Amino acid sequence: MTNQPTAAIIIIGNEILSGRTQDTNIAYIGKKLAAIGVDLLEVRVIPDEEDRIINTVNDVRCSYTYVLTTGGIGATHDDITAASIAKAFDRPFVENQEALKILEEHYNDTLWHHGSQVSFNESRRRMAMMPKGVTLIENPVSKAPAFQIENVFVLAGMPSVMQGMLEYVLPRLETGKPFYYNTVTSNVLEGTIAEKLTEIQNQYPEVSIGSYPFYKVPDIGTSLVIRGQDKDIIIQATEDIIAMVKSFGGIPTIERQI
Amino acid sequence: MTNQPTAAIIIIGNEILSGRTQDTNIAYIGKKLAAIGVDLLEVRVIPDEEDRIINTVNDVRCSYTYVLTTGGIGATHDDITAASIAKAFDRPFVENQEALKILEEHYNDTLWHHGSQVSFNESRRRMAMMPKGVTLIENPVSKAPAFQIENVFVLAGMPSVMQGMLEYVLPRLETGKPFYYNTVTSNVLEGTIAEKLTEIQNQYPEVSIGSYPFYKVPDIGTSLVIRGQDKDIIIQATEDIIAMVKSFGGIPTIERQI
Numbered sequence: 001m002t003n004q005p006t007a008a009i010i011i012i013g014n015e016i017l018s019g020r021t022q023d024t025n026i027a028y029i030g031k032k033l034a035a036i037g038v039d040l041l042e043v044r045v046i047p048d049e050e051d052r053i054i055n056t057v058n059d060v061r062c063s064y065t066y067v068l069t070t071g072g073i074g075a076t077h078d079d080i081t082a083a084s085i086a087k088a089f090d091r092p093f094v095e096n097q098e099a100l101k102i103l104e105e106h107y108n109d110t111l112w113h114h115g116s117q118v119s120f121n122e123s124r125r126r127m128a129m130m131p132k133g134v135t136l137i138e139n140p141v142s143k144a145p146a147f148q149i150e151n152v153f154v155l156a157g158m159p160s161v162m163q164g165m166l167e168y169v170l171p172r173l174e175t176g177k178p179f180y181y182n183t184v185t186s187n188v189l190e191g192t193i194a195e196k197l198t199e200i201q202n203q204y205p206e207v208s209i210g211s212y213p214f215y216k217v218p219d220i221g222t223s224l225v226i227r228g229q230d231k232d233i234i235i236q237a238t239e240d241i242i243a244m245v246k247s248f249g250g251i252p253t254i255e256r257q258i
Numbered sequence: 259m260t261n262q263p264t265a266a267i268i269i270i271g272n273e274i275l276s277g278r279t280q281d282t283n284i285a286y287i288g289k290k291l292a293a294i295g296v297d298l299l300e301v302r303v304i305p306d307e308e309d310r311i312i313n314t315v316n317d318v319r320c321s322y323t324y325v326l327t328t329g330g331i332g333a334t335h336d337d338i339t340a341a342s343i344a345k346a347f348d349r350p351f352v353e354n355q356e357a358l359k360i361l362e363e364h365y366n367d368t369l370w371h372h373g374s375q376v377s378f379n380e381s382r383r384r385m386a387m388m389p390k391g392v393t394l395i396e397n398p399v400s401k402a403p404a405f406q407i408e409n410v411f412v413l414a415g416m417p418s419v420m421q422g423m424l425e426y427v428l429p430r431l432e433t434g435k436p437f438y439y440n441t442v443t444s445n446v447l448e449g450t451i452a453e454k455l456t457e458i459q460n461q462y463p464e465v466s467i468g469s470y471p472f473y474k475v476p477d478i479g480t481s482l483v484i485r486g487q488d489k490d491i492i493i494q495a496t497e498d499i500i501a502m503v504k505s506f507g508g509i510p511t512i513e514r515q516i
Contacts, residue, residue: 015468017298019288020439020483023281026303030277040275042310045284045301048468052299075449076469077456123452142473160474181278191333194381198335210273210306211334215400216418225278 004176005065007033008042010056012071012081013157016045024159025070032166037176037229038066048072053084061088061152066173071157073146075123082147085154086131093129098136099145100128106143140164148172180257181227182238188250189213190222196244197224204237206230221250231258262434263323265291266300268314270329270339271415274303282417283328290424295434295487296324306330311342319346319410324431329415331404333381340405343412344389351387356394357403358386364401398422406430438515439485440496446508447471448480454502455482462495464488479508489516 009029015021026043033040041064046052048071061067072081086093107120127144134147137155141164146155148169155165190213201209207228214221224245226237235258245252267287273279284301291298299322304310306329319325330339344351365378385402392405395413399422404413406427413423448471459467465486472479482503484495493516503510 011301014466014485015470015483016284017288017301018292018437018439018485019285019290019298020441020485021470022285026274027277027280030275032277034276040277041305043269043275043301043303047299074469074471075452077452077459078466078468118447118450121449121453124449126452127449142471158471158473179276181276183278189376191379191382191385192376194333194335194384195379201335208272208336210336211332212273212279213332213400213416215416225273227272227276 004037004039005174006039006041007066007068008044008060008064009040010053010060010067010069011043011045011157012048012053012069013045014047014078017047025157025162028159028163029068029070029166032170034179036170036173037178038173039176039179048078048080050080050084050087053081054088057085057088057152061150065151067152068155068169069152070155070162073127073144073154073156075127075144081154082130085149085152089131089149091131091133091149094132095125095128096130096134096136096147097128099130099147100125102136102143102145103128137165138168140167177229179227179229180231180234181225182234182257183223183225183255184238184241184245184252185221185223185255186245186250186252187221188245188248189220192248193222193244193250196247197241200237200240200244203240204228204233206233207237209237209241234258263296263432265296265298265324265326266302266318266322267298268311268318268325268327269301269303269415270306270311270327271303272305272336275305283415283420286417286421287326287328287424290428292437294428294431295436296431297434297437306336306338308338308342308345311339312346315343315346315410319408323409325410326413326427327410328413328420331385331402331412331414333385333402339412340388343407343410347389347407349389349391349407352390353383353386354388354392354394354405355386357388357405358383360394360401360403361386395423396426398425435487437485437487438489438492439483440492440515441481441483441513442496442499442503442510443479443481443513444503444508444510445479446503446506447478450506451480451502451508454505455499458495458498458502461498462486462491464491465495467495467499492516 137146210225395404468483
């Protein structure tokens, strides 16, 4: 994992912390980054509060190759991410002319599904406000663009919109060796195989073997996840784990990525 | 929110960062804490790595009334949370006699569903290893207990087990005024109501109004969440928002907690 690019995600959203909304952005971004060899090493979920956004962004942006934020870039009073990011980078908060043009065209040209024109009012115009000197990120879903400032990608929180934007972010990232994993699930209990599993882990230091028990009587057992960047070693370790599980009388089912 | 107890969650788990596992613990714990008036202000997701666990625990435990961690307290090589927490608190890592007794009784008394006895081997005994001087947290699901060390509650990662343990944690917490919220969802676009919404927010500084657009053509609109601790004010703000949405031709559906 030497010279592997790294990343952190900052989820900005009271609705996640209150439990009202089930986050799905972490898993989605995590998978996409793993597939291009960017190592996601930290996620922070914080409220929509200026000081917290500023401090968190400044806390993590120097520690990772990339930072992705989600949430708080809409048209309403609670959308304070863009302004807070400007403060974090000590840059003026200005009307981005390129973003303004995209928004103008969108709202003036679009006949909405209910047949009426939607006015390009002051609140919508506010979505063009960004830190000075950013690079836009296209929004293929609802048009209002996101932006990149240095190594920080400031994305929408709505999953469908975030996912659309992410397709424009990924090609901008330096990639590493992708991560792959196989999963061996069986009815053997974690405590039964723990010792043998340690031996296999020690034999294959290039992979990380995770053990995830499940316990919903009578459905109890363990999922073993073999994750790494070298396909041959993952395949070999998977075979050893299958044999080990069988040696304890387990009936393994295998989910292979490779 | 003066003197309201606060909390942070630390999710310890490579499987969350890799995107393999969809986290559900944040939303579950978030809801439970909100219901007893504990303000969840931060979540961090970190890998199963000793240094990161130590640094993160020490980074957050002084900033919040409570810290809850999930993950990494099982019987296998990748379960390093308990040992790392001992280092974070600079305490010896010892065999907890009370935990040992619980584990011994469980493994010696239990005839498992496949009819065989499960041996209390060294790996399972390892689950009794904890920092010195902790208070145990009962595990009503799979028995192996968790523990509390000062203001830090170290819980399992498996959702069913974590949820069972949490019922023993909540009564130990100092409570605050509970949080409630109502949700007003309609087909009116966020940008249309943004200005009026700001006026309502300014009128009711005691509640926080969140605006969450959805955009899956033709299903587009906005959910407005009115959250706070004073029921009367939430009810009043909800009525104002319903009237405002209707004034824009919107057809609101209301989901009330109060």
